Amino acid sequence: MTLVAAPARLSTAAATFEADFAARLHWSADTDAAIEQRVADILADVQKRGDAAVLEYTARFDGLSAPSMAALELTQADFKAAFDAIPQAQRDALQAAAKRVRSYHEAQKKASGESWSYRDEDGTLLGQKVTPLDRVGIYVPGGKAAYPSSLLMNAIPAHVAGVQEIIMVVPTPVRGSVATGGSGEGTSTKGERNELVLAAAYVAGVTRAFTIGGAQAVAALAYGTATVPKVDKITGPGNAYVASAKKRVFGTVGIDMIAGPSEILVLADGSTPPDWVAMDLFSQAEHDELAQSILLCPDAAYLNAVQREIDRLLPSMPRAEIIAKSLTGRGALILTKDMEEACAISNRIAPEHLEVSSTDPHRWEPLLRHAGAIFLGGYTSESLGDYCAGPNHVLPTSGTARFSSPLGVYDFQKRSSLIEVSEAGAQVLGTIAAELAYGEGLQAHAQAAEMRLTTPVKPR
Amino acid sequence: MTLVAAPARLSTAAATFEADFAARLHWSADTDAAIEQRVADILADVQKRGDAAVLEYTARFDGLSAPSMAALELTQADFKAAFDAIPQAQRDALQAAAKRVRSYHEAQKKASGESWSYRDEDGTLLGQKVTPLDRVGIYVPGGKAAYPSSLLMNAIPAHVAGVQEIIMVVPTPVRGSVATGGSGEGTSTKGERNELVLAAAYVAGVTRAFTIGGAQAVAALAYGTATVPKVDKITGPGNAYVASAKKRVFGTVGIDMIAGPSEILVLADGSTPPDWVAMDLFSQAEHDELAQSILLCPDAAYLNAVQREIDRLLPSMPRAEIIAKSLTGRGALILTKDMEEACAISNRIAPEHLEVSSTDPHRWEPLLRHAGAIFLGGYTSESLGDYCAGPNHVLPTSGTARFSSPLGVYDFQKRSSLIEVSEAGAQVLGTIAAELAYGEGLQAHAQAAEMRLTTPVKPR
Incomplete structure (x- = not known):
């Protein structure tokens, strides 16, 4: 049996694009x-x-x-x-x-x-200790x-x-x-x-x-x-x-975050050798049949070239079967109006891995708001980041890059606020705190602040 | 009926301390x-x-x-x-x-x-974009x-x-x-x-x-x-x-974190007016009958003085009933051997609010590893931090300060790794990545790296 890797061919100009796009993206982590x-x-x-x-x-x-x-x-x-x-x-x-x-x-x-801290004009120390x-x-x-x-x-x-x-x-x-x-x-x-x-x-x-x-x-x-x-x-x-x-x-x-299937999104301006991009799409697809590989490009001829490389390279891959299922089931080659539109679609997806396969990646990077990791330029294959570029390969999946971050040092640290109110500071802060505490009906809070006032407070 | 606020009197020197301490701390967030x-x-x-x-x-x-x-x-x-x-x-x-x-x-x-970034010796850019x-x-x-x-x-x-x-x-x-x-x-x-x-x-x-x-x-x-x-x-x-x-x-x-009942832990060297400390204990207790107020001090006479202030001040508090129930049910005045031991116990509790009510708070602060917020010195009542000192009052409770942090700007940001591998960098990283990818059985990963090598790789 000949394996076929046939990612969906979509065009943002098509009337059915929104529906087709939504169908491709759909993935549910419903718990059993x-x-x-x-x-x-x-x-x-x-x-x-x-x-x-x-x-x-x-x-x-x-x-x-x-x-x-x-x-x-x-x-x-x-x-x-x-x-x-x-x-x-x-x-x-x-x-x-x-x-x-x-x-x-x-x-x-x-x-x-x-850790960091500073003192305000009253000599009050404020900061955070990181441990x-x-x-x-x-x-x-x-x-x-x-x-x-x-x-x-x-x-x-x-x-x-x-x-x-x-x-x-x-x-x-x-x-x-x-x-x-x-x-x-x-x-x-x-x-x-x-x-x-x-x-x-x-x-x-x-x-x-x-x-x-x-x-x-x-x-x-x-x-x-x-x-x-x-x-x-x-x-x-x-x-x-x-x-x-x-x-x-x-x-x-x-x-840490609960990970879904791995994903790659490639934004291509057509300058990267199409076999490189085809192999990058494979490198997510080979993880899992549910992995998602998407290519966005404003050049239809380039999308065709990448599909030809997919067809040519697939038979030599040891994990060809998984790759074929993943690309056919969840992959997509999407023709966009221009690179700006491709960036906007990428932001809607908030992909785990985002390759900007362009000769001018720094032109597009500022437009990209949500992604686990952004790989800039044709030499930056996602797999280099997976192993040894340096940044973490544990990344938010399934659109969670909208609100979460790569695993990092910060995940193994926590912060404690530091506050040292000076006597002068207590005079200023005490009246503000007491006013708000009384407003919330928390009289002990208010009185704890008022006790630190040098000029005694008349009981309310 | 006369209300009584009777926090448990414990001493670390007592044979039953560990059991009594564990019983006081016990709180379960079991979900119904x-x-x-x-x-x-x-x-x-x-x-x-x-x-x-x-x-x-x-x-x-x-x-x-x-x-x-x-x-x-x-x-x-x-x-x-x-x-x-x-x-x-x-x-x-x-x-x-x-x-x-x-x-x-x-x-x-x-x-x-x-956001931050740097370039390594091969001209490869690495960093994180914060959005x-x-x-x-x-x-x-x-x-x-x-x-x-x-x-x-x-x-x-x-x-x-x-x-x-x-x-x-x-x-x-x-x-x-x-x-x-x-x-x-x-x-x-x-x-x-x-x-x-x-x-x-x-x-x-x-x-x-x-x-x-x-x-x-x-x-x-x-x-x-x-x-x-x-x-x-x-x-x-x-x-x-x-x-x-x-x-x-x-x-x-x-x-954000799921919050449990509010907590205050006061480490006192005996230098702060005892009525200030009593009111600080009240200011957590008045939140909730399950709130926890604990005072640690190496000076038994000071603990007695604070208890006297608790008795004196309680009747005037509008929320006296909640305060009495909280202090009697979950509060504790604990006599410690010295301030060092008090700090060690504080680390075991990892309190939400930690007051270092001492004339020399910076001596003890470095010993304190786990706390949501640390309030240094007698003027720094917890209530000032609640309202207006500046740091956030949304803090980790129930010992979660062991691994989590105050709410902060970082909770409303996320990070995207930035990687731009130079052509020279791809030569170095490609061989490392390919070696590890083959070791993991991920051939597409390996080949995506190898394709970027200027000297072509013989097929394995």
């Missing part, structure tokens, strides 16, 4: 009520029974039996052995990537993550979605922020064991560990790690058990059970 | 499953039927019938009329507070909310918890961030109408509006406002209706229905 209930039960059980419950679920869902949680802990020696065992080229690549990611996040911390979280948990999926690069992208910003303890959980499900509630993809054999992930843990400096997954691992991190330490925040991607569990423990701990 | 289900139904209904559903719920829960959503919209003229109608002293106080809050948040934006959200929704509770100061604290950072549209929802429930799912406290009369809230909307610059509340208002903001515009983020406090609804729409829109 049955999953929600099972996850609620697992969380409650782990909160109550701790290690014993985690061990039971790990045996039941991952097919992995262990006499104790301690037996499921990985050691620093495990990480080191994995690092030593992988080929030199991989070791070098991991370290080079880690170095660049660290350097970028250090710049990020300096630009937006330092790292004490301990964070990183969820690393098992099976086909086990990406060592994701571990670097989660652990390094935490390190740069100054987090002292990074606890990793990574399921090692037994092949064929994926029961309902299973944490992995079931493609690994029993006890098999992803050596690249462990090597990345070595490079990133993970503190402790447990081979557990699913809702039970999220619960262990959120509530703590006798063996697994309670963390302050949980980050990292996972399946529907993991996502539901993270959403449910939000408030007990912090969480 | 029945509320969760009702909220899910309301959200689904508003998503499907829009304005019609919102109107029905508003009639049913708030007792407020209207022929159309348009009839529930407040106008800029309403805001202006309210501002003109309140006493001059309140107008002045609102404007003075707004000015200071704005000034602080402008400093915050400058310190941590500006405001387009449109946000602010929930303002009806009834007794309707605080104009909260509206300022939510709207002003949004304005400073550059948000163009601020949509306020504020229920105006009819007295006695509080049915299950009601949005307010049922203490206002039909159609009655809180004039101070509307005046604050005038001062803060709210764009549009609707007199709706509860889960139905959250749904209207999250999904949009024919009349209520869909927003990107919803902030502001509310009852259990509002909190459950916000948690459920998280992902469709951004939300």
